[in-house]
Amino acid sequence: MRLSLEQVEAFVLTVEHGSFSAAARALGRTQSTISSAIAYLEISLAVELFHRSTRVPTLTEDGQALLLEARALYDRAITFERHGDALADEQAASITLAVGIPPDQIMPVLEEFAERFPHTDLIIRNPDRGDASRLVLADEAELGIAFLLPEYPDALGFHQMGKLLMTHVAHRDHPLAKVPSPSFDELRGYRHLAYISHSSALPTSEYLQSTQTWHTDSYEALTALARSGLGWATLPRQLVLPEIISGELVELRLDAYPFTDWLVSVDLIWHRGRRLGSVETWLLDRFRRHPVHEVAGDGQDTIRMR
Known part of the structure; x- marks a missing residue:
């Protein structure tokens, strides 16, 4: 040369x-x-x-x-x-994350990760039935971020990143959207659209029961079903905030709980027995310092519970 x-x-x-x-x-x-x-x-x-x-x-x-x-x-x-x-430096060639919450919540960390480790590929998996712990426990994902489970196996470590609001919504043309304060009986009369893991893993009550229930393990599918007017849905509010702001989806203010927010913890999960390399350790520590919280339509924090 x-x-x-x-x-x-x-x-x-x-x-x-x-x-x-x-x-x-x-x-x-x-x-x-x-x-x-x-x-x-x-x-x-x-x-x-x-x-x-x-x-x-x-x-x-x-x-x-x-x-x-x-x-x-x-x-x-x-x-x-x-x-x-x-x-x-034996940095990982790729990292797999099991993400069961709206991904916008962790985007700042991913942007920082991309800049700091440009040669480590990232794989984001949608946990089967919303259970990120299964992927982490099977070593199919280095880290998991998802709504809390009632209990975790002893092999898993976890850290609460914050809380997100679950909301009940219906399309603006759905009959329930015309009711100012739906009662439990009125809810039961219409099809409930639910994320499959929420029926067994998250805190629920009798008002979530319906004579008809459709389940899915995809938030994207659940949102599409709600937007089509096929039923009322229970979704993370952050996921459908644009549709709520535009008026396409209407939040259902329940008669029995008009001022009660259904806040659900979001946990960071990792395998205690897994040896983490420098990249995984950095990502674990960074996620532990990253708060998950509600954000209003104008970008301002509305809930920051740790």
């Missing part, structure tokens, strides 16, 4: 820092090393990159034309180097 990455690095950093000496300090090298690297690069390319007539290095037209490509080459080299460092 006629040129080296060290020469390209010297060129890019000299432009970024404004002088040979500043680039040398940034790289921990001598000024003469940087000057020589750029001189050899100019010889290899047969062009002059900087004007030498001024005290501060100024790009020539050729130098300006080559700068964009040099930066791209330098950035790719940095990415390649970091990927190698990640493999040498």
Whole structure:
């Protein structure tokens, strides 16, 4: 090869820092090393990159034309180097999360994860029947985030991340949407659409019973059923907040519990006996510090219970 990455690095950093000496300090090298690297690069390319007539290095037209490509080459080299460092550090090639809550709640952590570990792939699984603990216990997921279960196996560790509000909704054209305060008897007269794990795992009461009940293990399917008007549904309020704000779905203010919010804890779950690598440990610690809470339609917190 006629040129080296060290020469390209010297060129890019000299432009970024404004002088040979500043680039040398940034790289921990001598000024003469940087000057020589750029001189050899100019010889290899047969062009002059900087004007030498001024005290501060100024790009020539050729130098300006080559700068964009040099930066791209330098950035790719940095990415390649970091990927190698990640493999040498035995960082996981991929991480699997079992997520049973609206994913928007954990998006800030995932964005930070993407920036910090760009070479670790992320797999997000929808827990079967909403039970993230099964995937974690079977080592099919490193971490789980889901609504609480009445109890966990001793092999699992858990941490409450916060609480989310479960709400009962119906399409605006559904008969229940026209009732200001539906009674238990009125609810029982119409089809209930429910997330399958909620019927056995979450705190419930008699008003959730209906003469007809359709179950699904997909929030997406449950929301679609509610929007179609096929029944009244029990869903995380955060998941259908846009539909509530637009008026497509109407929250049912129950006659017996007009001011009672049904708050359900959200737990972070991990396998106690599993050896966690540096990436998994970082993600576990970061999730433990990340609060899950209700957010109003204007983006403001409405509930923050820990």
